[in-house]
Amino acid sequence: MTSKLAIARLSKSFGELEALRGISLDVERGEFISVVGPSGCGKTTFLRIVAGLEHATAGDVLLDGRAVKEPGRDRGFVFQNDSLLPWRTVFANAIIGREVAGPIGSDDRKRTMELLKLVGLEGFEHYHPRQLSGGMRQRVNLARALAIDPDILLMDEPFAALDAQTREIMQTELLRIWERGHKTVLFVTHQIDEAVFLSDRVLVFARRPGRVQAEVTIPLPRPRTLDMKRTPQFVALVDRIWRMIEDDVRAAALYENA
Amino acid sequence: MSATSEGVKAATPPESRPVEAAPAPQIDAQALRRRFAGLLSVAGGLLLWELISRLLIDNALFLAAPSQIALAIYNLTITGQLGHHVAVSALEFVVGYVIGSALGVPLGLAMASSDTVKNACQPWVSGFYATPTVALAPLFILWFGIGIWSKVLVIVTLVLFPVTINTEAGLRTTSERLIEMLRSFGATPWQIFFKVKLPSAVPFILVGLKLGIGRALIGVVVAEFFGSRAGLGRLISQASDAFNMPELFAGVVVLAIAGIVMTAGFTWLEARLVPWTKD
Numbered sequence: 213m214t215s216k217l218a219i220a221r222l223s224k225s226f227g228e229l230e231a232l233r234g235i236s237l238d239v240e241r242g243e244f245i246s247v248v249g250p251s252g253c254g255k256t257t258f259l260r261i262v263a264g265l266e267h268a269t270a271g272d273v274l275l276d277g278r279a280v281k282e283p284g285r286d287r288g289f290v291f292q293n294d295s296l297l298p299w300r301t302v303f304a305n306a307i308i309g310r311e312v313a314g315p316i317g318s319d320d321r322k323r324t325m326e327l328l329k330l331v332g333l334e335g336f337e338h339y340h341p342r343q344l345s346g347g348m349r350q351r352v353n354l355a356r357a358l359a360i361d362p363d364i365l366l367m368d369e370p371f372a373a374l375d376a377q378t379r380e381i382m383q384t385e386l387l388r389i390w391e392r393g394h395k396t397v398l399f400v401t402h403q404i405d406e407a408v409f410l411s412d413r414v415l416v417f418a419r420r421p422g423r424v425q426a427e428v429t430i431p432l433p434r435p436r437t438l439d440m441k442r443t444p445q446f447v448a449l450v451d452r453i454w455r456m457i458e459d460d461v462r463a464a465a466l467y468e469n470a
Numbered sequence: 471m472s473a474t475s476e477g478v479k480a481a482t483p484p485e486s487r488p489v490e491a492a493p494a495p496q497i498d499a500q501a502l503r504r505r506f507a508g509l510l511s512v513a514g515g516l517l518l519w520e521l522i523s524r525l526l527i528d529n530a531l532f533l534a535a536p537s538q539i540a541l542a543i544y545n546l547t548i549t550g551q552l553g554h555h556v557a558v559s560a561l562e563f564v565v566g567y568v569i570g571s572a573l574g575v576p577l578g579l580a581m582a583s584s585d586t587v588k589n590a591c592q593p594w595v596s597g598f599y600a601t602p603t604v605a606l607a608p609l610f611i612l613w614f615g616i617g618i619w620s621k622v623l624v625i626v627t628l629v630l631f632p633v634t635i636n637t638e639a640g641l642r643t644t645s646e647r648l649i650e651m652l653r654s655f656g657a658t659p660w661q662i663f664f665k666v667k668l669p670s671a672v673p674f675i676l677v678g679l680k681l682g683i684g685r686a687l688i689g690v691v692v693a694e695f696f697g698s699r700a701g702l703g704r705l706i707s708q709a710s711d712a713f714n715m716p717e718l719f720a721g722v723v724v725l726a727i728a729g730i731v732m733t734a735g736f737t738w739l740e741a742r743l744v745p746w747t748k749d
Binding site: 263264284285287291293295297298308311360 | 647648650651652653654655656657661665666669670672744745746
């Protein structure tokens with residue numbers, strides 16, 4: 213059986229700067245994979261290449277055996293900033309991906325309404341983004357990506373701008389949605405506990421150039437609940453990953469302050 | 471709304487949302503005080519003007535009191551003269567303004583979409599925008615006579631360029647994040663233009679159109695000064711020649727009211743069309 217997503221020896225350079233070197237990854241259908249690493253490790257660039265928003269310098273990205281060259285409706289991208297159109301209502305924002313694909317039918321409308329309900333925004337269809345909190349805007353962002361019914365969700369630090377409590381709520385909501393739809397998810401974050409809590413496997417990136425330093429399988433049972441974050445097993449996993457990237461994070465912090 | 475109570479919010483029915491709540495009474499009181507201050511200021515200013523022109527200057531050749539101006543407006547209205555002048559000026563204004571805007575928006579779009587067009591047009595647009603083109607009014611009157619078209623041309627040259635510049639700026643400042651979002655769904659360049667670039671340029675286009683109103687009014691009056699049979703500019707210059715201060719001010723007041731009403735109309739339109747720019 214071929215993997216849902218097969219990435220082989222992926223490299224990316226921006227001129228002189230080598231951003232990614234030899235990334236390989238196989239993702240099974242329905243798997244939840246996170247990528248963690250210090251700033252500047254190329255994790256967002258990696259995700260953008262899978263999305264087709266950037267082109268790799270070398271290597272392949274195969275989705276269901278087909279090479280990824282440009283953005284497509286088989287992948288739904290959830291952005292770090294919500295990127296909602298301020299002049300559109302919640303509903304009109306959520307359906308825009310469908311709209312780009314062609315004329316919208318009543319099925320599309322029905323499906324979008326169901327998704328808004330799924331992400332907890334029932335009753336907010338006619339609100340505008342400026343009337344929503346940060347967490348609610350990210351829910352629209354997620355519904356918009358799900359509305360095109362993608363095979364795989366690509367999430368770029370979607371909860372980074374939220375406060376700690378909202379972030380935890382969004383994490384459990386995301387797991388609830390994922391467990392219902394069983395989409396394949398590639399999730400980029402700099403929060404180690406977030407990656408451990410959500411994922412089946414965590415890919416740990418190192419920086420300069422960005423490369424896979426380790427792959428950690430998360431054996432925590434599902435469905436996961438927030439109290440698992442306090443179990444010794446969870447803390448040990450977070451600690452183990454933290455020690456892998458600690459030196460890199462310090463170096464990145466120094467570099468960015470210099 | 472703070473994001474802290476996210477979970478609670480998502481569970482609350484929409485009817486009880488804070489965003490739907492009416493403004494607090496305290497804010498109403500503040501707004502009332504502010505409005506009252508404005509009215510008081512205008513009333514006080516008019517009173518001061520009335521007193522100065524009656525007691526201090528008291529020379530009908532230099533200044534007219536607000537009461538005399540109001541009387542002049544009344545008299546000009548019942549004789550039908552004012553209506554005629556307003557109709558002539560309004561027609562010039564509307565034709566010039568519509569042509570200027572109808573050319574300015576597409577020119578701005580073309581300049582934003584193509585660097586070649588932009589480089590070719592930029593020196594002309596910047597040059598004409600900076601030039602007080604009302605100075606060309608005598609020339610246009612030589613070319614087109616003292617009828618409507620010389621005025622229309624003056625107005626077009628005044629309205630066209632701010633509209634062009636703002637339209638172009640609006641399209642060029644479209645958020646890259648929003649463009650990228652649409653691109654992630656596989657949108658074509660045309661879809662990106664119509665779904666993101668154009669809507670996000672609307673606030674800028676409206677600013678250009680708003681700027682155009684004031685400039686077009688100046689164009690109407692100044693062009694009529696240089697040669698015309700009727701219009702508010704004609705009324706003002708005739709009154710000036712005859713040292714008829716009340717009629718001169720009557721023309722100015724009507725122009726001021728027209729400017730205020732149209733600008734207020736645009737502000738209202740902005741609140742309706744682009745409410746997201748207000749926060």
